[in-house]
Amino acid sequence: MEAISVEFTKVGKRFGARAVLAAVSGTLRPGEVLVVAGPNGAGKSTLLNILAGVLRPSRGGVAYRRGDGEVPRREWFENLGMASPDMAVYEELSAIENLRFFGRLRGHALADGALAELLETLGLPVREHHRAVGTYSSGMKQRVKLAQAALHAPAVLLLDEPSSNLDAAGHEAVAALVARFRARAAVAVATNDPREIAWGDARLDLAL
Structure with a gap:
């Protein structure tokens, strides 16, 4: 997929009378990881949702x-991968079935073998791939969310607290995923975890 940069200029967001973001500007560049840091409530997740076109x-x-040239908004989705705590997976489906669904939604169907390999790289054992996601632990569900974000090799990868609910091995798997994408994609990570902050080539600090 061809490289894409994401520019955001003087972005502000209000929810009723409450201002969450005020005049935030920056750029996601291919080959870089932008870390978005700041206290809880500063708008990290809100900013990523705006960059994704969700808000x-x-x-x-x-x-x-x-x-x-500028990429039309209608084409953002096919070029974007995102994982966040607010995202849901289909709990009645297995991990493989979830990835099949999300792949087809993006017009990027992969063979089950490739999906299984992706799940394994994120630390989900093969024996779990065909079990209903509703029976998974929170850490296992997080691995499925990360896999759906990465499966179509997006040009833009947005990760909100990607190591949440993961053990040390899971954190290392996410670090390896970010390193692979850094080589060719524009990546943003919203986090206050010092280990994840260390991945950044650039940093944007948000304040309350």
């Missing part, structure tokens, strides 16, 4: 750029 900013704007 509309109250002011300011976001542009996906490929070369000298």
Whole structure:
């Protein structure tokens, strides 16, 4: 997938009378990891949702750029991978079935063998791949969320607290995933975890 940068300019967001973000600007560049840090409630998750097109900013704007041109908003989804605590997986489906569904949704169907390999790299054993996700621990569900974000090799990867609910081995698997994507994609990680902050090539600190 061709490299894409994401520019956000003077982005603000209000929920009723409450201002969550005020005039936040920056750029996600291919080959870099931008760490978005700040206290709880500062708007880290809100910013990532705006960059993903899930939320509309109250002011300011976001542009996906490929070369000298702008990527139409309708094409953001196919170029984007995202994992966050708020995202849900289908608990009645297995991990493989979830990934099949999300892959087809993006027009990027993969063979079950490739899906199994991706899950294994994120630390989900083969014996768990065909069990209903509703029976999984929170850490196992997190691995499925990360796999659906990465399965179509997106040009933009947005990760909100990616190591949440993961053990040390899971954290290392996420670090390896981020390192692979850094080589060719624009990556943003919202976190206050010092281990994840260390992945950053650039840092954006949000304040309450």
